[in-house]
Amino acid sequence: MDARADVLVVGAGLLGLSAAYFLGKRGLGVLLLDPRPPLTCTSDKSTECYRVFWPGDEALALLVGRSLELLGAFPEVRKNRRGYLYAGREEALLALSEGAEATGPLRRHTRPETYPEGAASGMDLLVGEALKARFPYLRAEAALHVRPAGWLDAWGLGQALWRRVREAGGRLLPGRAVGLEVEGGRVVGVATEGGATLRAEAVVLAAGPGLPELLRALGEAVPLTREAHFKAWFPDPQGAFPKEAPLLILQEEVRLFGEEEAPLLEGEEALAPYLKALPPGAHARPEGEGFLALFNPFPERVERAGCEPTPPPFYPELALRALARLLPGLEGYLRALPKARVDGGLYVRTPENRPLIGPLARPGAYALGAFSGFGVMAALGAGELLAKHLLGEALPPHARAFHPGRYRDPDYRPPAGSHQL
Numbered sequence: 001m002d003a004r005a006d007v008l009v010v011g012a013g014l015l016g017l018s019a020a021y022f023l024g025k026r027g028l029g030v031l032l033l034d035p036r037p038p039l040t041c042t043s044d045k046s047t048e049c050y051r052v053f054w055p056g057d058e059a060l061a062l063l064v065g066r067s068l069e070l071l072g073a074f075p076e077v078r079k080n081r082r083g084y085l086y087a088g089r090e091e092a093l094l095a096l097s098e099g100a101e102a103t104g105p106l107r108r109h110t111r112p113e114t115y116p117e118g119a120a121s122g123m124d125l126l127v128g129e130a131l132k133a134r135f136p137y138l139r140a141e142a143a144l145h146v147r148p149a150g151w152l153d154a155w156g157l158g159q160a161l162w163r164r165v166r167e168a169g170g171r172l173l174p175g176r177a178v179g180l181e182v183e184g185g186r187v188v189g190v191a192t193e194g195g196a197t198l199r200a201e202a203v204v205l206a207a208g209p210g211l212p213e214l215l216r217a218l219g220e221a222v223p224l225t226r227e228a229h230f231k232a233w234f235p236d237p238q239g240a241f242p243k244e245a246p247l248l249i250l251q252e253e254v255r256l257f258g259e260e261e262a263p264l265l266e267g268e269e270a271l272a273p274y275l276k277a278l279p280p281g282a283h284a285r286p287e288g289e290g291f292l293a294l295f296n297p298f299p300e301r302v303e304r305a306g307c308e309p310t311p312p313p314f315y316p317e318l319a320l321r322a323l324a325r326l327l328p329g330l331e332g333y334l335r336a337l338p339k340a341r342v343d344g345g346l347y348v349r350t351p352e353n354r355p356l357i358g359p360l361a362r363p364g365a366y367a368l369g370a371f372s373g374f375g376v377m378a379a380l381g382a383g384e385l386l387a388k389h390l391l392g393e394a395l396p397p398h399a400r401a402f403h404p405g406r407y408r409d410p411d412y413r414p415p416a417g418s419h420q421l
């Protein structure tokens, strides 16, 4: 079967749907191609969190900020503004807060009265009495409460986009792209696994974990890696996890096992890397009648595309151990581990952890991918930016930071790479 569209979007995750929405809104005929139902690869595995806090990379802060503005057009998508709370040593938190102009000013509190409970922007550093009074469940020297940040209903956003894409006449075709059709040096469509050719004026590659192969097929030299990240959901029958908490992040090194436990673990090869001090980054938030726990200190590089990577052995217990250092109330669960549900997906990323949004070297082809751990929060801003590129509209200043051709620009100065959860 041959089909034709103005724009063919390869991949119906949040990014593909966002591009389809913004293109359809401008009157283009959009066809989505995906072998799976929409949103069922990486986009339904996320922690659904967002932050306009990208120390050292204001371009990403602008992209996420724009996404949040655009979310105003989706009043049905629930979101909160609880913030991100980084806990650790004061000095380290002060260092973390540097270079985050878009987040707003830093305020320091030793007494609880000065802490602005519902602040919409800025960062609040809490120490001493202020920390004890406001976050009594934490074991930490200091905490940095970052807003605007929180979490949103990512599935709801995806469904809202999909509905609007269909209302604008967009369609989804089941199938997998295996190659790009090129005529006269221009991409004119894709070849599918079933042998069909789908032709279009423009092709948007939004294939999530499948993007590296498609770029390779086009001869695009963009340095991408894939790494597996997981999360565990625990039930909380003891009510040990604070239901009102923001996203809680352990921002210091952590040891998961005491000296007395180490001999018991000898011979457990899978646990050997976890016996030393581990990097910061364990995080958690309340979810339904339980809580989500994430700790991915050694994300495995993955060579093949896929949607359901296999978690490392003992993932839930390791994540819980890390979080119990921060939340002593969870220690009870280490004695009798509740049954957790674990899932995860692949972070596709560039070396400096900025996504690819815009035209590829071959005319007619566009990339919308490499959103590692921020594809939910950046989806709307990224889809809008892609549509602007494709339609030749004026671009915002941050567009250059995400242009897929930036690696060929001798003047491109990537940021050192901001921290990632």
Ligand SMILES: Cc1cc2nc3c(=O)[nH]c(=O)nc-3n(C[C@H](O)[C@H](O)[C@H](O)COP(=O)(O)OP(=O)(O)OC[C@H]3O[C@@H](n4cnc5c(N)ncnc54)[C@H](O)[C@@H]3O)c2cc1C
Pocket: 010, 011, 012, 013, 014, 015, 016, 033, 034, 035, 036, 037, 038, 039, 040, 041, 042, 043, 044, 045, 046, 047, 048, 049, 050, 175, 176, 177, 178, 206, 207, 208, 209, 210, 211, 214, 229, 230, 231, 305, 343, 344, 345, 346, 347, 368, 369, 370, 371, 372, 373, 374, 375, 376, 377, 378
């Ligand atoms: C554990 C975890 C926690 C996360 N937490 C957050 C968070 O808190 N906040 C946040 O913003 N982000 C988070 N993320 C990241 C976010 O989930 C992703 O960045 C985002 O979902 C990527 O969306 P996508 O549309 O690019 O990819 P996907 O959702 O994977 O969609 C890509 C689609 O392309 C299809 N496809 C692949 N190859 C082909 C092909 N050859 N032909 C046709 N179709 C193809 C796939 O079937 C899939 O449906 C998290 C991710 C993980 C794994």
